Amino acid sequence: MVKPRTFGYFFESAGKSLVRNSWMTLASISTVAVSLLVLGIFLLVAVNINAVAANVEGQLQVTAHLATLSAAERGRLETEIKAIPGVTEVRFVPQSEAWQRLLEWYGDNQDFLAGWEEENPLRDSFEIRADVSHRVPEIAAAVTVLAGVEEVLWGREIVEQLLAITRMMRLVGIGLMVALALAALFIIANTIRMAIFARRREIGIMRYIGATNWFIRWPFVIEGLVLGLLGGMMAASVLAWGYYLAVRALVQAIPFWPWVQPWPFLQQLALLLLSIGVVIGILGSGLSLRRYLDA
Amino acid sequence: MLELSNVTKAYPNGSVALNQVNMLVERGEFVFVVGASGAGKTTLTKLLLREEKPTSGKIAINGKNIAKLRPHEVPYLRRSMGVVFQDFRLMPTWTVEENVAFAMVVVETAPRLIRRRVAEVLELVGLANKHAQLPSQLSGGEQQRVALARAIVNKPMLLLADEPTGNLDPETSWGIVKLLLDINSTGTTMLMVTHAKQIVDTLRKRVVELESGCLTRDEKCGIYHG
Numbered sequence: 001m002v003k004p005r006t007f008g009y010f011f012e013s014a015g016k017s018l019v020r021n022s023w024m025t026l027a028s029i030s031t032v033a034v035s036l037l038v039l040g041i042f043l044l045v046a047v048n049i050n051a052v053a054a055n056v057e058g059q060l061q062v063t064a065h066l067a068t069l070s071a072a073e074r075g076r077l078e079t080e081i082k083a084i085p086g087v088t089e090v091r092f093v094p095q096s097e098a099w100q101r102l103l104e105w106y107g108d109n110q111d112f113l114a115g116w117e118e119e120n121p122l123r124d125s126f127e128i129r130a131d132v133s134h135r136v137p138e139i140a141a142a143v144t145v146l147a148g149v150e151e152v153l154w155g156r157e158i159v160e161q162l163l164a165i166t167r168m169m170r171l172v173g174i175g176l177m178v179a180l181a182l183a184a185l186f187i188i189a190n191t192i193r194m195a196i197f198a199r200r201r202e203i204g205i206m207r208y209i210g211a212t213n214w215f216i217r218w219p220f221v222i223e224g225l226v227l228g229l230l231g232g233m234m235a236a237s238v239l240a241w242g243y244y245l246a247v248r249a250l251v252q253a254i255p256f257w258p259w260v261q262p263w264p265f266l267q268q269l270a271l272l273l274l275s276i277g278v279v280i281g282i283l284g285s286g287l288s289l290r291r292y293l294d295a
Numbered sequence: 296m297l298e299l300s301n302v303t304k305a306y307p308n309g310s311v312a313l314n315q316v317n318m319l320v321e322r323g324e325f326v327f328v329v330g331a332s333g334a335g336k337t338t339l340t341k342l343l344l345r346e347e348k349p350t351s352g353k354i355a356i357n358g359k360n361i362a363k364l365r366p367h368e369v370p371y372l373r374r375s376m377g378v379v380f381q382d383f384r385l386m387p388t389w390t391v392e393e394n395v396a397f398a399m400v401v402v403e404t405a406p407r408l409i410r411r412r413v414a415e416v417l418e419l420v421g422l423a424n425k426h427a428q429l430p431s432q433l434s435g436g437e438q439q440r441v442a443l444a445r446a447i448v449n450k451p452m453l454l455l456a457d458e459p460t461g462n463l464d465p466e467t468s469w470g471i472v473k474l475l476l477d478i479n480s481t482g483t484t485m486l487m488v489t490h491a492k493q494i495v496d497t498l499r500k501r502v503v504e505l506e507s508g509c510l511t512r513d514e515k516c517g518i519y520h521g
């Protein structure tokens with residue numbers, strides 16, 4: 001095991017190497033930062049889309065249009081619907097209310113509805129809410145088969161589109177993440193490789209004066225870690241600052257939109273980017289070390 | 296303390312550098328290894344340092360077969376030995392002091408002890424007044440003294456010297472050899488590979504000769520050519 005005080009030497013050694021190869025140091029920190037930044041932006045967008053999706057999902061409901069029923073029949077039907085697992089709320093909408101909504105919906109352009117009023121073509125309906133949106137389809141199916149129900153409507157298209165978007169985001173996200181992580185990994189590995197090359201003489205000497213492999217490795221591991229950490233810190237600060245300003249502007253522009261608030265979300269995101277940076281840094285140096293130091 | 300039994304080393308390209316070598320060295324001995332270029336002398340030191348593994352045979356140091364060492368044990372084997380080479384192998388950007396101290400940093404000695412011991416060793420090799428200079432500011436003989444100081448700073452029990460005077464003029468060479476004798480007289484076993492006929496013939500120490508990988512001569516008080 002390496003003694004704690006020896007880490008002073010490791011950090012000094014890593015620091016010297018980072019300064020000596022300052023161009024490569026800058027290049028790799030920037031690459032890591034840019035990769036993580038793009039990843040972070042993607043995550044910001046994804047999280048916001050998710051928030052919108054959750055918002056829309058929360059509003060999903062099943063509408064059951066009814067045949068002409070007596071009050072008793074309707075009461076029985078309501079009890080049956082309430083018994084369906086996942087149903088949290090059942091609201092009766094008489095045809096008069098439905099008509100009223102229609103009028104409101106068309107607002108100033110409702111002229112063409114005139115004359116229909118007398119024979120109101122709309123039906124009574126139940127509006128049914130689910131506890132979780134993914135149960136909407138099964139609730140809709142259960143309601144359809146009940147006696148007295150003529151037609152069941154639910155946001156099939158919306159649900160399916162949301163699912164598709166989420167799926168696509170996930171795929172793109174994974175692809176992007178892998179590609180960017182590989183790019184950052186590659187550049188760090190390359191930097192460490194150059195650092196090892198620059199110090200091959202020193203490493204040779206270390207070998208025959210009895211340095212353990214870990215003693216030789218540590219400075220390079222620290223070097224990679226510093227590169228990843230600094231890159232992650234840059235990405236995190238740019239992202240945090242940018243998002244903070246963006247949300248401030250956007251909230252004013254579109255107040256009703258469910259923007260994900262910067263706090264504590266940004267803290268988690270920053271932590272995530274830093275961890276990815278550190279992991280990439282360590283992996284990157286490990287990659288070079290394995291090839292160049294193990295005889 | 297050092298025993299080679301039927302040691303053969305064939306490099307992957309097929310060249311046989313050592314062939315069935317047997318040799319026993321006692322603690323505190325001074326041994327010259329001589330032989331023509333390509334005879335296998337450097338290969339012998341590489342085997343002792345475990346830079347290479349023997350193809351067959353056994354190399355025992357203090358009774359432990361070093362061919363069987365696991366990779367993580369190798370550094371500890373090397374800590375029990377000091378090495379000097381013909382080309383000194385010093386870090387050009389480090390001072391004399393830093394070059395010597397490095398061997399102690401690597402084995403994680405306390406800084407306080409490092410400072411004291413480095414000063415002591417530099418005194419021994421006669422470089423106390425040049426401790427802050429860079430290798431490029433030293434003569435070849437002085438650079439080899441630095442390398443020697445680094446080799447002995449951790450008090451090894453075996454010192455391997457592969458043509459330590461190969462780059463030095465005869466007079467400077469004698470200075471280095473006198474140091475080696477001093478070190479040997481404190482109990483350090485010495486294995487010196489050399490082409491310096493005059494030195495070998497003058498000192499009349501034990502001489503081991505290799506010829507195309509075979510040990511052909513082993514004399515108690517030998518000379519360069521038998």
Ligand SMILES: Nc1ncnc2c1ncn2[C@@H]1O[C@H](COP(=O)(O)OP(=O)(O)OP(=O)(O)O)[C@@H](O)[C@H]1O
Nearest residue numbers: 306308310311312331332333334335336337338339
């Ligand atoms: N890494 C290697 N791969 C293949 N063959 C090698 C290798 N190292 C040495 N040899 C061969 O092994 C033989 C012995 O080499 P070695 O370096 O031990 O000789 P030496 O006695 O030290 O010679 P010199 O006096 O010139 O230093 C030579 O024929 C050489 O070509």
Ligand SMILES: [Mg+2]
Nearest residue numbers: 336337338457
């Ligand atoms: Mg040689």
